[in-house]
Amino acid sequence: MSSGRWTKEQLKLAFHLYCQIPFGKLHYRTPEIAQLAELIERTPSAVAMKLVNFASLDPAITGSGRKGLGNASSADREVWDEFHADWEGLALECSRLREAIRPGQGTVSVSADSDIASGGMADFTGETRQVMTERRIKQDFFRRAVLSSYRGRCCMSNLSEPRLLVASHIVPWSKDRANRLNPSNGLCLSAIHDKAFDLGLLTLSDDLRIMVSDELKRRDEAFLNQVIIPLDGRLIEMPERFTPDLTFVRRHRSDVFVDSQRR
Template identity: 65%
Template sequence: MATSKNWTKAQLKLAFHLYCQLPFGKLHKTNPEVIRLATLIGRTPSAVAMKLVNFASLDPAITSTGRKGLAGASNLDREVWVEFHADWEGLAIECEMLRRDLDPSPTMDEADELFTSEDFTGETRTVVMEQRIKQHFFRRAVLSSYGGRCCMSGVAEPRLLIASHIVPWSKDKQNRLNPSNGLCLSAIHDRAFDQGLITLSDDLKVIVSDELKRRNDQFIRTVFLPLEGGVITMPDRFIPDPAFISRHRNEAFIDNRKAIG
């Protein structure tokens, strides 16, 4: 990708794509992923790191905590920000394809396995590949926002963590990859949330269902009941959207489903 003084839209999309997937504390020039992107687009690691922090200055989750990012975001930066929020799925795929055009060599990323897999061919392979790319982007975006820890239990083992959808994948196509529709949860907390056994209030406090409270189960009493009324650990970016939280509480939470039924 040719270098010029001004950033191209494709370069900005790749930068924002990376911004979404890196923890806030790793938006610096010595990060290997920053260096790799800089090499691919013909810019310095310092320039890429600066652009990532420009994007941070547009992020309400960053600025609302008193952090400012780096002033100087351009109109094109803002345009890319808005486009991503309007079409997370399309732009996640587009950016992955842009990256692969610049560097077709395989990496260790989960999505890359699809390009060497012999299990799928033709149209099926394309569909599965795109699905994995989307899942990979959403997982990285959500887990990095929460610092790689379950926001309810604090568990930090990556193999036990799930990028959990607040509004299920099948219920809201437009927000399937929106990181504000995600929570970082351990596998068991994800299962309880998905089944509507726990939910969140508008101020992001955990609500435990009456069904769990009635269980005479030591594990449930030890793991779930102490969560009641506690505020989840807030993410560095992509704070859960109140509209998604409300939908989960009203549509998925088992106590409310019973009340409606």
């Protein structure tokens, strides 16, 4: 195992992993940490320590009273800044780095019933196949980063069934290319809350309280009265990392929320 200075590539892979596992699992016994340690020829303890160094740079961690090790290097800060400036590019780069170190580690499996494989994948050109695979790599990174930040629970309903959870964009994917993969542009929502949020039937206030549209309040349906309407004014369950950026929250409220559209 290497004990020398961390390379830039190793730091990128470490931060990539930091984004995707819960804060409470930043220890050497976590399987993903052991797997990365083997890949980059470091000890699991060294990788875990590096992830905790990254935590010391995370405002969502330090702002809650938790602390990392507090001795992050200038190289750690550089990687932190690079990711925040280009989430999409670096997610792809880390996939390629893993693939270069060990073929098969950076690829995304495509099952017969996946959304990549559907629609006659065999007829797609190689270029289209690459585009679709890169899209899945990006989507997988965003989903893992958002769900791990919210401890695998819907921030509105507390639902924890992973098959019913969505990494929902605050500012839609199509409206802000630079922040498509920014975890601070994400919320962990159940499928139904995601749909309501996407349609502008729900939004958030600046203090991250849920706002239910007047349109839903007027419906007087049992399900809405039991499940959705009581959410109005309730604070979302806050993430461990990547607190929703208020710039994105305000854009959703002004551009997507249906009550705003009527004013």
